[in-house]
Amino acid sequence: MGKLIKYEWKKQRVSRMVILxxxxxxxxxxxxxxxxxxxxxxGICMVLMFCGAFLVxxxxxxxxxxxxxxxxxxxxxxxxxxxxxxxxxxxxAKFISAFLQMLFAFGIFLAAGCICLGISIVEIGGIRxxxxxxxxxxxxxxxxxxxxxxxxxxxxxxxIGWMEVIFVGFLAVILARTVLVNSxxxxxxSVVLFFVINFIVxxxxxxxxxxxxxxxxxxxxxxxxxxxxxxxxxxVVLFGISGWLADRKLSV
Amino acid sequence: xxxxxxxxxxxxxxxxxxxxxxxxxxxxxxYGLLGENGSGKTTWMKMIAGLTKPGRGEIxxxxxxLSYLDKGxxxxxxxxxxxxxxxxxxxxxxxxxxxxxxxxxxxxxELTERMGIDLSRKVRDLSSGMSxxxxxxxxxARNAKLCLLDEPLNGIxxxxxxEIVNLILEEADGKKTFVISTHLLEEVESFIEYAVFIRNGxxxxxxxxxxxxxxxxxxxxxxYMDLM
Numbered sequence: 056m057g058k059l060i061k062y063e064w065k066k067q068r069v070s071r072m073v074i075l076x077x078x079x080x081x082x083x084x085x086x087x088x089x090x091x092x093x094x095x096x097x098g099i100c101m102v103l104m105f106c107g108a109f110l111v112x113x114x115x116x117x118x119x120x121x122x123x124x125x126x127x128x129x130x131x132x133x134x135x136x137x138x139x140x141x142x143x144x145x146x147x148a149k150f151i152s153a154f155l156q157m158l159f160a161f162g163i164f165l166a167a168g169c170i171c172l173g174i175s176i177v178e179i180g181g182i183r184x185x186x187x188x189x190x191x192x193x194x195x196x197x198x199x200x201x202x203x204x205x206x207x208x209x210x211x212x213x214x215i216g217w218m219e220v221i222f223v224g225f226l227a228v229i230l231a232r233t234v235l236v237n238s239x240x241x242x243x244x245s246v247v248l249f250f251v252i253n254f255i256v257x258x259x260x261x262x263x264x265x266x267x268x269x270x271x272x273x274x275x276x277x278x279x280x281x282x283x284x285x286x287x288x289x290x291v292v293l294f295g296i297s298g299w300l301a302d303r304k305l306s307v
Numbered sequence: 308x309x310x311x312x313x314x315x316x317x318x319x320x321x322x323x324x325x326x327x328x329x330x331x332x333x334x335x336x337x338y339g340l341l342g343e344n345g346s347g348k349t350t351w352m353k354m355i356a357g358l359t360k361p362g363r364g365e366i367x368x369x370x371x372x373l374s375y376l377d378k379g380x381x382x383x384x385x386x387x388x389x390x391x392x393x394x395x396x397x398x399x400x401x402x403x404x405x406x407x408x409x410x411x412x413x414x415x416x417e418l419t420e421r422m423g424i425d426l427s428r429k430v431r432d433l434s435s436g437m438s439x440x441x442x443x444x445x446x447x448a449r450n451a452k453l454c455l456l457d458e459p460l461n462g463i464x465x466x467x468x469x470e471i472v473n474l475i476l477e478e479a480d481g482k483k484t485f486v487i488s489t490h491l492l493e494e495v496e497s498f499i500e501y502a503v504f505i506r507n508g509x510x511x512x513x514x515x516x517x518x519x520x521x522x523x524x525x526x527x528x529x530x531y532m533d534l535m
Contacts, residue, residue, distance in 0.1 A: 058405045065393060133389035136358050138406040139379035306319075306359035 059140060059148030060155070066122050067115070067156050074111055074160060078104065078167045085171050089178045101171060108164035109213065115160045116217050119153035120224035124245065127232040127305070142302040146225070150294065153221050161214065212282070219286040222293040223252045229297050233304035256289050308367075309334040309484055310355065310453065315364035317350050317508070324350035325361065326508035332453070335481045339495050340488040341531060342505035348488040349386065351505070352455045356383035368453075379407060382451035386458045388438040390430040396441055397426040403445050415448035418474065422467070435462045443471060447478050454478070456487045460494055468494055496527040504534050 081104045088096030126132045135145055231245035260282075263269060269281050310332040317325040324347050332338060340348045353359040355366065357378050366373040368381075390399055396419060403410040419426060422440040424433075430441060439462050446454065456475070460468050468491075476498055479485055486503075489495050496516070504512045512534055519525060525533075 062391070062402070066391070068393070130385065130387040130389040131391055133358060133383075133385055134391055134402070137356055137378060137383055139376050140406075141375050304360060306353075 056140075056144050056148050056151075059135075059138075059145060060152050062134075063122075063148050063152035064155065067118055067152075070115065070118055071156075071159065075163065077107070078163060081107070082167055082170055082174075086174050086178075089174050097175075101168075104164065104167055104171070108161070109210075111160045111164065112157055112213065112217065115156045116153060116221045117224070119149070119156060119221055120228060120249075123149055123225055124228045124232075124242065127228065128241070136305070142305070143298050146294070146298050146301060149225070150222070154218060157214065157217070161210075215283055215286055219256070219290050219293075220253065222290045222297070223256060224249055226293045226297045226300075227252055229300050229305070233300050233306075252293075256293075259289065260285055308332065309369060311365075311367040312351070312355075313365040313367070315351070315354060315366070316362045317347075317354065317359065318362055319350075323508050325354070325364075328364070328505075328509055330503060330510050330513070332484055332486065334452075334484055336501060337475075337479055337485040337499050338487070338501045338503055339492075339499035339527075340486055340503050340505065341490075341492070341527075343535060346505045347508040348505055349457055350508070352383060352457050352486070352488060355453070356381060356455060358383070379409065380452040381455065382407075382446045382449045382453070383455045384442050384446040384457060384459060386461060388430070388433075388435070388442070390438075390441070392429075392431045394430050395426065396424055396428050396430060396433075399430060399441060399445050400426075400448070403449065407449055407451075409450040411448050411450060415444055418444035418448055421470065421474075436464060436467070439463055440467065440471075443474070447474055451483065453484045454486070456485065458488055458490070460489060460491050472498065492527045492531060499527075502527060502530065504531070506535060 081100050085097050085100035085104075088094065088098075088100060126135060138145075227245045227248035230248050231241040263281065263285050269279070308331045310330075312328060312330045315325045315328040316323070322345075324345075326347075328347065328351060330351070340351070342348050350359065354361050355373070357373070357375060368377050390402075394402070400410075400412050400415040400419075403415070404412050416426070419441070422444060424437060424440055424444070430438065433441065439459070443456070443459055446456065459471060459475075463471060472494065475485065475487070479498070487495055487499065500516060502512075502514045502516055503510055504514075514530060516527065519530065
C-alpha cells in the first residue's frame, strides 16, 4: 500500500509547492514587520497565516476528493485499477494520502508559527510581543475575544470532522461514478450526493445527541469525546460502503 | 484453457457492449480480436484487465474466477494514453517495476531505445504515436502470461508498425498468450493464429487461420467481409 500512497501523494505536489511558497512569503513579511517594528504588518501576517492554516486544511481535503473524481473520470484511472491491488487497498491509500496531505498542511503551518515565534523571541525579546500583536489586531481590529484553548480545541475538532467529510466526498464521487458511469452529469450529481450524504450523517449526529447523558461528557472548549466516536464510526461505515460499491460496480 | 469467458454482459447506459459474450483462450496462442467500432472488443479487454466489471457472466482464469491478483499476470495496453501527467518516460518504467513483479526494467530500456524514445521526456509532451510506443514498451516489458493489446498499431507510422509487429513476435514465445484488437487486418494477418470476430457484443466466430487458409484459401479480409 505504501507504493500506492506514494503515487497518490505525488498527485497533490503542486498544491504543496504553492502552499510552501505562500507560507515563505508570509514568514518573510512577518520577519520584515518584526525587524522594522511594524506590529501591524507582523500581526496581520500571523492572523493571515493562522486563517490560512484552516483554509488550506479545508482545501487539501477537497482536493483529495477532486483527485479521486479525476481518477475515475479520466483514463489515468487505469494506472490505479490495472495494478494487482484490491479495491480496499487502493481506496485505503487514497484516504491515507488525504489524511497525510492534511497532516502536512497542519504541520507546515505549525512549523511556520514556530518560526514566527522564534523570530519574535530573537528580535523583540519575547513571545508576548508577537502574541500581543495578534491579540491587538483581533480584539481591536475585528472585535474578537481570543481563548487559545478554544482555538486549539477548534483545530482538533475541525481536523477530525473534516476527515469524515472527506469520506463523505469519496462516497459521493464513487456513487456518482458507479451508478451514473459515463454520464456527463456525474460531476454535478456527486456534488448533490455530497450534500445529501452529509445531511444524513449530520442527522445521525443530531440523533446521537438525543441519547441521554451525551451532553454531560463535554470537555473545555465545548468538545465532546462522543463526537470523535461518532465521526470515526461514520468514517468506517462510509469507507465500507465506498469499497463495496467500487469493488462491485466500478467501471473506469 | 487459460481463460474462459461465459455469457458476459455489460451495459453502458442504454448500450449493450457485451451481450452474452463467450470466448475461450488457449495458452501460448496469438489471437486477433476483430470487429467494427463499438462491437465490444475494448469492453471485453477491460473486463479481463479488471477495469470494468461484467454485469453478468463469469470469467475463469487458469481454473479460478478472475481476481485482482491475476492482474499481476495480465498486461493490458489501452488505446488511450493513461499515464499520470507528472510522469517522465523513465517514471513509467519505475511505476511498472514497483507494481508488477513480472516487469523487466532492462527490457523496457531496450524497447524504448529501439523505438527512439527519450526516457527523460514527460509523457504529456509526447505525440500520440510516441505515447503509443511508450505504452507498448511498458506492456511488452512485462513477462505477462496474457497480453491484451488494444489497437497497438493505431497512430503508429508505417515504418514503426513493422518494428512493433517484430517486437510482438519476439515476445510471442509460445508460452505467452496475446490478444490483439485491430482494424488493420493486413498488418496482423501474417502472425495471428486465431481470428475472433465480435459483433454487437457477441463472438460470432473464432477461426484458426492456418486451417482456414488450407481449406478455403481466403484472406483475413475476405473472411471478415463475409462474416461482418
